[in-house]
Amino acid sequence: MIVPVAPGRRILLGHTPSLLRQRVGFTSSLRAHGDIVRVFLGPLEAYFLTSPELVNHVLVTEGTSFSKGIIFDRFRPFMGNGLVMSEGAFHLRQRRLVQPAFHGARLAAYADTMVRVTAELAGGWRAGEVRRLDADMQWLAITVVGETLFATELGRRAVAEARRSIPVVLKAGMVRALSPRFLEHVPVIPANRRFDRAVERLRRIVHEVIAGWRATGEDHGDLLSMLMLARDPGTGEGMTDHQVYDEVITLLTAGSETSAVALTWLFHELARHPEVERRVRAEVDEVLAGRAATFADVAKLGYLRRVVSEVLRMYPIWILMRRALRDVELGGVRLPAGAEVMFSPFALHFDPRFHEDPERFDPDRWLPQRAARVPRGAYVPFGAGGRQCVGQAFAQTEIVLVAATVLAGWELLPVPGVPVRLTVTSAAYPDRMPMTVVPRRAR
Numbered sequence: 001m002i003v004p005v006a007p008g009r010r011i012l013l014g015h016t017p018s019l020l021r022q023r024v025g026f027t028s029s030l031r032a033h034g035d036i037v038r039v040f041l042g043p044l045e046a047y048f049l050t051s052p053e054l055v056n057h058v059l060v061t062e063g064t065s066f067s068k069g070i071i072f073d074r075f076r077p078f079m080g081n082g083l084v085m086s087e088g089a090f091h092l093r094q095r096r097l098v099q100p101a102f103h104g105a106r107l108a109a110y111a112d113t114m115v116r117v118t119a120e121l122a123g124g125w126r127a128g129e130v131r132r133l134d135a136d137m138q139w140l141a142i143t144v145v146g147e148t149l150f151a152t153e154l155g156r157r158a159v160a161e162a163r164r165s166i167p168v169v170l171k172a173g174m175v176r177a178l179s180p181r182f183l184e185h186v187p188v189i190p191a192n193r194r195f196d197r198a199v200e201r202l203r204r205i206v207h208e209v210i211a212g213w214r215a216t217g218e219d220h221g222d223l224l225s226m227l228m229l230a231r232d233p234g235t236g237e238g239m240t241d242h243q244v245y246d247e248v249i250t251l252l253t254a255g256s257e258t259s260a261v262a263l264t265w266l267f268h269e270l271a272r273h274p275e276v277e278r279r280v281r282a283e284v285d286e287v288l289a290g291r292a293a294t295f296a297d298v299a300k301l302g303y304l305r306r307v308v309s310e311v312l313r314m315y316p317i318w319i320l321m322r323r324a325l326r327d328v329e330l331g332g333v334r335l336p337a338g339a340e341v342m343f344s345p346f347a348l349h350f351d352p353r354f355h356e357d358p359e360r361f362d363p364d365r366w367l368p369q370r371a372a373r374v375p376r377g378a379y380v381p382f383g384a385g386g387r388q389c390v391g392q393a394f395a396q397t398e399i400v401l402v403a404a405t406v407l408a409g410w411e412l413l414p415v416p417g418v419p420v421r422l423t424v425t426s427a428a429y430p431d432r433m434p435m436t437v438v439p440r441r442a443r
Contacts, residue, residue, distance in 0.1 A: 001332045003047065005038045006030055014040030023318060023424040027344040031351060035331050039342060044070065046321070046340035047333070052354060052377030054331050055343045058322050059377070060385035065328050069321025069340050080242070082250030083390055095390060097230040097239065098247060101223055102394055110148050111295035114398050117144050118405040119292070125437045130415055134264045134433040137402075141260035142166055144398060145252060151222035154212050161205045162252050165198035170257055171425045172198075206248050210241050224248065255391050258317075258381075259398050261427045265315045266307065266403055267412045268420060268433060269361050276363060280304050284404045293404045298397055301404060306363040308399050312381035314361065315428040316345040320383070345380050346428065354378035411438045 008018045008026075018026045019041075027048070030037045035051040046069075049055050058066055067087045083094055100106070121140050125131060146159030172195040209224065219225045227244050231237065239247070270277040280303060287300045298305070324339040335341070350358040354375055356365070365371070382389040389395070406412070413436040414420075421431045 003036050003038050003333055004033050005040075006033065006048070009040055012042065014042050014044070016041055019319075024344075024346055024422070024428075027319060028347045028350060031347065036333055041070065041340075044340065046070075046342045047330070047335060049330075049341060049343040050347065050351075051331065052348055052351075052375045054377070055348065055380065056375075056377030056384065057330065058341055058343070059380070059383060059387065062328060063385040063387065065325055066322035066341065067325055069323045069342070080246030080249065082246035083254075086246075093232060094239075094243070094247065097232065098227070099390055100230075101226050102390060107393060107397055108295040110144075110394060111293075111298075111397060111401055113147050114144050114401045115293050115405055117147065118402045122406055122410060122437075125410070127439050128436060130434050130436050132433065133267060133412065133435045134260075134430050137263040138167055138256070138260040139163055140402065141256040141263070141398070142252070144259075145255035149223045149248060149251060150209060151220035151225075152209070152212065154209050155222070155224070158205045158209050161201055162256075165202050166253055166256060168194050168198040169202070170253060170427075171429075202249065202252075203245075206245055207241070210244055210248075214241065223251070251391070254389065255394065257427055258312075258389075259395050259402075261315055261429060262308065262311050262395075262399050263402055264430060264433050265428070266311045266399065267406070267435060268414070268430070269311060269314075270307075270407075271412060271414050271435070273361055276307065276361070280307055280403075281407055284407050288404065288408055290408075293401050293408070295397065295401075297404065298400050301400055303363065304400055304403060305396075306366040308396060308403070309366040310361060310363045311399075313349045313355070313365075313379060316349055316381045317427055318346045318424045319344050346424070348378050348380065351378065409440055411440055412436070413438060 006015055006018075006026075009015055010017060015026070019039075030039075030048050031050040033050075035049065035054055037048045037050065039046050039048045049058065081090070083091065083098060086094055117140055121136060142163045143159060146155075146162050150156065150158055172192070210228075213220075213224060213228055219229060224244075227239060227247055230239065270280060283301060283303050287297050320343060322341045324335050324337055324341065326337045328335050328339075330341075349355065352358050355378065377384070382392040382395070415434045415436060418432075418434055420433055423429050423431045
């Protein structure tokens with residue numbers, strides 16, 4: 001079977017200009033050329049999948065036949081060998097050591113932090129003030145994951161540095177990941193300079209926190225202490241400082257981006273859909289009845305959870321990659337070991353073959369009977385299979401509790417005459433999100 005080449009390939013640069021300039025438009029257009037389309041990142045050939053069946057095959061059915069792809073290679077100097085990057089037996093070991101941090105009892109404790117940090121943020125708002133909501137939600141998400149990681153004074157310095165540097169790493173890093181390798185370390189490229197400086201600042205402060213913990217060996221009840229004290233049940237061995245660093249950086253980055261982006265768009269979509277907002281507020285008012293939200297409330301906020309699912313459908317990660325570890329057959333195509341495979345959660349989530357009227361914001365598409373009709377692989381906001389995001393429950397809990405806490409006390413209104421545009425890097429960010437905050441009691 002001959003696999004077609006995507007249109008627009010350029011000498012030396014391949015399809016990289018189209019990927020970086022058109023982003024969502026380019027990856028969504030590929031479905032017109034078949035279930036598998038060849039795309040070139042500079043001279044590197046990759047196989048782009050547009051079928052949810054094939055994506056599910058790569059992520060779940062044949063998940064052990066694939067490792068992370070080249071995009072992850074480009075982030076490895078920063079994220080090391082943490083859960084997002086690691087492979088094989090080492091990945092399974094690290095997942096066993098980290099996973100207990102996201103079990104139910106721990107989530108309940110994190111929920112208290114989520115609600116407290118949200119209340120602190122909103123407590124600083126002034127009636128009628130225009131806020132950069134995207135910046136507020138990024139601050140909040142990084143603060144939440146940072147405060148669950150670090151309980152010490154030095155840890156608070158690390159949280160402050162994370163607020164400064166993580167956004168730079170996430171946005172500048174995707175430019176580097178999709179560019180030909182010969183451009184990766186060209187210092188005159190501004191994105192490279194910003195990325196390298198941010199990485200160095202984070203590396204320095206996180207290693208200081210780890211060294212400080214080793215000096216006392218004290219369990220502070222935070223996630224860092226849990227990582228430092230974790231032991232492999234088979235060998236009794238713990239993590240080295242380097243391994244702990246890799247997991248901390250992974251949690252800071254992966255643990256903040258999805259939540260920040262989803263919360264920003266959630267308030268935007270509620271402002272655009274008054275009937276959805278009315279239903280959410282009625283549910284929040286009924287469940288909370290004027291008190292602070294708790295972990296137990298998440299299960300009771302069914303409509304808000306559907307709203308969150310819809311936001312995650314409409315604003316997901318843009319692109320992911322895998323690499324074949326051995327010769328595999330995919331959709332009648334024989335891929336050699338080492339072949340790079342790409343797919344776009346964004347394109348899948350907006351494919352009208354699998355999502356009815358995909359441009360419409362419709363939380364009720366996630367009612368059980370309707371959601372059951374969505375094929376596996378067509379909705380993958382947190383991935384799937386053995387590599388599914390270990391922090392999925394953390395992120396979903398955080399988005400629900402933050403939204404409920406804000407909506408209980410505030411109305412967020414769009415600023416007239418200021419359009420909001422989608423700008424896709426690693427995720428679907430708004431170019432800006434100014435919103436006017438109004439206490440509900442004042443209306």
